[in-house]
Amino acid sequence: MTLLALGINHKTAPVALRERVTFSPETLDKALExxxxxxxxxGGVVLSTCNRTELYLSVEEQDNLQEALIRWLCNYHGLNEEDLRKxxxxxxxxxxxxHLMRVASGLDSLVLGEPQxxxxxxxxxxxxxxxxxxxxELERMFQKSFSVAKRVRTETDIGASAVSVAFAACTLARQIFESLSSVTVFTGRRRGNH
Incomplete structure (x- = not known):
């Protein structure tokens, strides 16, 4: 039996692709089945957030294992294999x-140490x-990652800095601008294929 972690995240894929590979709570049971x-x-666990989609699997070794799993993921989401493979x-x-321990500890997050x-x-x-x-084996892997994440948070200062993108943006803005009272910030997300 082999343990695998495969996926995409904020480092490897643009938002447009990450949005297409997400698993919603409503479809998760069907996807796992x-x-x-x-x-x-x-066995498997699917982690799907705004910054990553990852499959943690226990698999039997076989020829073309990677190809078969990539094909399943592409077929499930209606994606071109070459687009996802990159x-x-x-x-x-x-x-x-x-990898799971780094993820659970916030060491692989967009904002280092974010607790969510x-x-x-x-x-x-x-x-x-x-x-x-x-x-x-999957259960042990996850339980161990939870205990490692707890140790990372309690035995290091990882949570002492910015803990979200918004907090980091505000901290940076305070360094750039003398006063934030006259600063207007627009945020948003484009819709469609523009």
Whole structure:
């Protein structure tokens, strides 16, 4: 049995692609059932946030394993394989465990140390535990990542700096502008294919 972590994140894929690869809470059970229907997949957890979509899997080794999983992900989301392949990363066994620990600890976040990711990882694990986890190795991997994340937060100063993009933006604005009382900030998200 092999442990895998594959996915895309804010470092590897633009927002437009990340939005197309997301799994909504309403479709998560169906997606996990479809994923577990793949003959090589023994168990899985799907982590889907605004900055990343990752599949943590326990799989049986087989020829063309990577190709089969990429094909499933592309078929599920209606994506071109070549578009996704350029942005996808793949970690196996110890590297997959290390990756999850970095993610859960906030070390792989857009804003280093942001605390929300641990809650998102715990929720992904809980959602997948309802009939889709199936494998004790995955459970051990996630439980260990939770304890490592807790240690990182309690034994380091990782949470002492900016803990969100908005907080980081405000801190930077205060460094640039003498006073923020006359500064107007527009934020938003474009819609459509413009």
């Amino acid at each position: 479809s994923l577990l229907a793949q003959p090589m997949v023994q 942005s996808l990363y793949w970690h196996q066994d110890n590297d997959a465990v290390s 990711i641990l809650g998102q990882v715990k929720k992904a694990f809980a959602d997948s535990s309802r009939g889709h986890l199936n494998v004790s």
